[in-house]
Amino acid sequence: MDPVGHIMLTLPQLLLWFSFFGLPVPSTAGAIGTNWLAGMGNDISTFINSLVISRLTIVIAAFFVTRAVLDAAHGHQPIASVLAAMFFLAIPATADLMSTLQTGSRFAVVDVLDGIWNYLAGRIMPAAAGLAVIGSIFNL
Numbered sequence: 001m002d003p004v005g006h007i008m009l010t011l012p013q014l015l016l017w018f019s020f021f022g023l024p025v026p027s028t029a030g031a032i033g034t035n036w037l038a039g040m041g042n043d044i045s046t047f048i049n050s051l052v053i054s055r056l057t058i059v060i061a062a063f064f065v066t067r068a069v070l071d072a073a074h075g076h077q078p079i080a081s082v083l084a085a086m087f088f089l090a091i092p093a094t095a096d097l098m099s100t101l102q103t104g105s106r107f108a109v110v111d112v113l114d115g116i117w118n119y120l121a122g123r124i125m126p127a128a129a130g131l132a133v134i135g136s137i138f139n140l
Helices: 005-018 035-073 078-101 108-139
Strands: none
Touching: 005 035, 035 078
């Protein structure tokens, strides 16, 4: 899910947070008020999830993999293309992770950020530290 989708997903919970502090906020009951706006929201969400995240990012990643191969064949450094391909391949998994961390409470934005930090600190950083140790052993 893109950052705009994340904000739109947690917007009703943000409004609950403001009502907690005494600001009058109309209740949305978890949905957009009119049918037209609800249809637009569903269409945009479907477009972003089914086309941009699940298909377009994979095609762009394949382009960068092909570009890395061609860069290496021409004697250039392929590292920039490899890093770009890895970034685009991580977008669908990150979107799935963010959607599973959504709690629906008034602190939904903070819950998602906390979950992402816990995932980063608990899974990504230990793997990176292990790879750094292996790299330093090979370098020695």
